[in-house]
Amino acid sequence: MRPFTMNVVQDMREQNILALEHAKRDNRKVVGMYCAFAPQELALAAGAIPVSLCGTRHEPIAAAEKILPRNLCPLVKSSFGFAITDTCPYFRFSDFIVAETTCDGKKKMFELLREYKPIHMMHLPQGTDRPAAVAWWLKELEILKERLEENLGVEITRQNLREAIKLCNRERLVMKRLHEMNRLDPAPLAGLDMLTAIWMKGFNVDKEDGINLINQLIGEIEEIAASGQSPFQPGAPRVLLTGCPVGIGSEKVVRLVEECGGAVVCFESCSGIKTMENLADEDEDKDPLAAIAECYLKIPCSVMTPNPGRFELLGRLISDYQVDGVIDLTWQACHTYIIEDVNVRNYVKDSFGISSIQLETDYSNSDLEQLKTRISAFIEMISGR
Numbered sequence: 001m002r003p004f005t006m007n008v009v010q011d012m013r014e015q016n017i018l019a020l021e022h023a024k025r026d027n028r029k030v031v032g033m034y035c036a037f038a039p040q041e042l043a044l045a046a047g048a049i050p051v052s053l054c055g056t057r058h059e060p061i062a063a064a065e066k067i068l069p070r071n072l073c074p075l076v077k078s079s080f081g082f083a084i085t086d087t088c089p090y091f092r093f094s095d096f097i098v099a100e101t102t103c104d105g106k107k108k109m110f111e112l113l114r115e116y117k118p119i120h121m122m123h124l125p126q127g128t129d130r131p132a133a134v135a136w137w138l139k140e141l142e143i144l145k146e147r148l149e150e151n152l153g154v155e156i157t158r159q160n161l162r163e164a165i166k167l168c169n170r171e172r173l174v175m176k177r178l179h180e181m182n183r184l185d186p187a188p189l190a191g192l193d194m195l196t197a198i199w200m201k202g203f204n205v206d207k208e209d210g211i212n213l214i215n216q217l218i219g220e221i222e223e224i225a226a227s228g229q230s231p232f233q234p235g236a237p238r239v240l241l242t243g244c245p246v247g248i249g250s251e252k253v254v255r256l257v258e259e260c261g262g263a264v265v266c267f268e269s270c271s272g273i274k275t276m277e278n279l280a281d282e283d284e285d286k287d288p289l290a291a292i293a294e295c296y297l298k299i300p301c302s303v304m305t306p307n308p309g310r311f312e313l314l315g316r317l318i319s320d321y322q323v324d325g326v327i328d329l330t331w332q333a334c335h336t337y338i339i340e341d342v343n344v345r346n347y348v349k350d351s352f353g354i355s356s357i358q359l360e361t362d363y364s365n366s367d368l369e370q371l372k373t374r375i376s377a378f379i380e381m382i383s384g385r
């Protein structure tokens with residue numbers, strides 16, 4: 001049984017575009033962001049609307065490849081393609097863009113984007129094992145605050161920052177609660193629906209509305225779970241998806257796993273639970289910018305070296321979600337995730353004795369049959385564990 005609220009969630013992208021148009025007419029500012037490290041609290045505290053600009057569709061890639069090299073991650077090409085073809089309303093409406101020095105492809109792509117929008121580049125430390133890393137990131141947040149104030153013509157107060165922290169924490173908590181519904185066995189929500197609901201949060205013009213909608217969805221899922229219903233066949237093997245971010249348009253692996261009889265019960269990537277785990281400190285005595293800096297720097301992305309947090313998180317999730325197998329999805333030419341795969345797969349095997357598979361692909365459908373064959377064999381292997 002599928003929750004009725006999923007129909008509303010699915011329509012949210014279109015609804016949010018309309019809401020964004022209204023907001024722009026009312027002179028609200030929009031801040032576009034491409035990465036989980038972009039601190040949304042600062043945009044909110046500036047009275048602006050933060051929106052996600054991460055490209056998850058194949059369509060704009062051909063245009064991007066006229067400028068960018070073809071052997072680049074599809075996420076970078078899709079994001080750039082949307083911008084240069086003016087086919088993403090969220091990019092069009094953005095008054096200011098926050099970028100970060102994460103992977104090479106992204107940071108060099110941002111240099112080209114300067115031609116289209118005002119961009120501020122934050123310099124992300126490359127690891128968290130140095131005592132100076134948090135201090136460095138805090139300084140970057142202070143510079144971003146100044147740039148937002150100059151560009152948007154506002155003052156970002158400590159009080160506004162504190163309120164934004166509380167709002168973002170509530171959003172993280174509700175999204176985590178939703179995600180944790182699939183710790184139940186059988187899982188009550190299809191992986192594709194879970195992905196849709198989580199991905200949608202990046203486009204919410206009003207975060208309060210988004211939080212209320214997810215609470216409504218959770219209520220419905222609780223009823224489905226209480227009646228013992230599930231979208232999956234009894235005994236469907238439980239899969240954890242880790243690796244590069246996935247969204248609607250780039251969900252082919254999730255779709256194939258579920259078509260092959262698996263249940264994607266956990267999304268570890270930064271489009272999943274990775275960004276819901278850490279809350280910013282709400283203590284009134286704490287400097288709010290420092291609280292935000294500490295919270296974001298804990299995101300265990302493979303662009304960090306070393307990246308122990310990813311393994312600690314993976315371990316917890318494999319146990320909590322009773323995972324039978326792990327799929328490490330890496331986008332072609334995403335060097336950091338592709339290289340980290342070796343350690344991920346060794347860790348999963350040595351610590352939990354469960355199987356894993358790496359799937360390297362792009363946003364096109366050219367390898368669907370090949371992927372289906374590999375996924376089907378993997379699901380069969382982990383069935384009946």
Ligand code: SF4
Binds near residue numbers: 037301302
């Ligand atoms: S995978 Fe890492 S660099 Fe890419 S969007 Fe997520 S947090 Fe940012």
Ligand code: SF4
Binds near residue numbers: 102244303337
């Ligand atoms: S998926 Fe990898 S290469 Fe692509 S933008 Fe994210 S970190 Fe960079």
